[in-house]
């Protein structure tokens with residue numbers, strides 16, 4: 312692929328020297344190069360620097376030189392928590408919620424996840440693939456360059472495997488980095504409401520061997536919540552998944568604090584996600600672990616729940632990432648630009664913190680920090696080119712405005 316040289320970049324954002332997760336006060340450290348150049352070749356970043364160094368660094372200018380006057384370049388968003396594969400949207404529940412019914416009440420009436428599972432089990436693999444593919448195109452145009460996608464709307468052997476095969480096909484066809492998570496333990500299907508052990512046995516004895524055999528997932532997830540899976544059940548399921556090489560990446564503390572964070576950190580989970588409700592020793596367990604706390608502010612926004620205590624987590628030296636939770640029930644949007652804005656507006660994260668949490672820390676929460684998540688030589692040229700903007704803070708400040716001029720994935724504009 313011919314070399315591309317970008318010059319006069321107003322700010323080149325996220326030129327981190329290291330690919331390690333940022334915790335506590337490090338999260339506000341977002342290295343930036345002003346008036347910069349960037350050289351891309353064969354889909355990767357070859358060089359970058361200040362404009363005054365251009366002559367020395369790039370003595371022979373390539374044919375393609377692009378003037379980026381006034382533009383910022385950022386690494387693409389790394390969205391480490393989504394449920395992007397689903398059969399249909401659920402705007403009827405959205406109306407129920409407007410009329411005062413709670414998320415938990417909707418779930419208890421057979422709506423929510425069970426509603427999505429019914430529809431998913433009736434959809435064909437191709438139908439699911441096609442709609443998920445559309446959503447993937449949509450989020451990549453919004454700047455997402457790496458994404459995690461979960462199963463969890465099957466809740467049957469066939470349904471869960473079908474979802475994971477769809478994710479595998481997305482991985483094969485897409486230029487985005489995609490990680491796959493097995494989430495059969497999303498809720499108890501109706502047939503197992505009185506027989507929890509029966510469903511756990513189904514996950515362990517029927518689903519996991521197929522997933523292991525076909526290498527259908529990278530991670531295992533459990534929705535650890537009152538009325539869903541207990542911390543002990545989560546531990547049993549995670550240990551079975553770990554036997555097949557799946558590391559835990561878990562839904563905890565969305566509605567209640569049941570001790571899921573303690574169990575998850577003891578399992579060395581890659582991440583614990585949601586964290587709307589933090590109590591007791593939760594925060595200390597997280598701060599003292601290698602587990603990343605992934606905040607999903609658009610889920611709190613959409614469900615009108617208290618926002619994640621980001622400041623408290625950061626001030627206690629936790630490693631924090633941000634993700635969209637794109638799903639039909641609690642966050643029907645995969646727009647990471649809005650996630651970043653909302654995190655600044657409602658979670659009181661600084662723009663630098665929100666951008667780091669959505670790039671390098673999101674990459675760490677998918678273990679792809681050596682490939683994406685920052686501007687570094689050798690990393691994939693997965694880049695967001697903004698329209699001309701006055702400052703970095705303008706990005707979250709002007710929420711709802713599309714400031715993206717172009718997105719590049721593997722060195723190609725999309």
Ligand code: NIG
Nearest residue numbers: 423424534610636638640641
């Ligand atoms: O992360 N809370 C559990 N799972 C999803 C929502 C699933 C749904 O409502 O369909 C979440 O918010």
Ligand code: FE
Nearest residue numbers: 392394562636
């Ligand atoms: Fe989720």
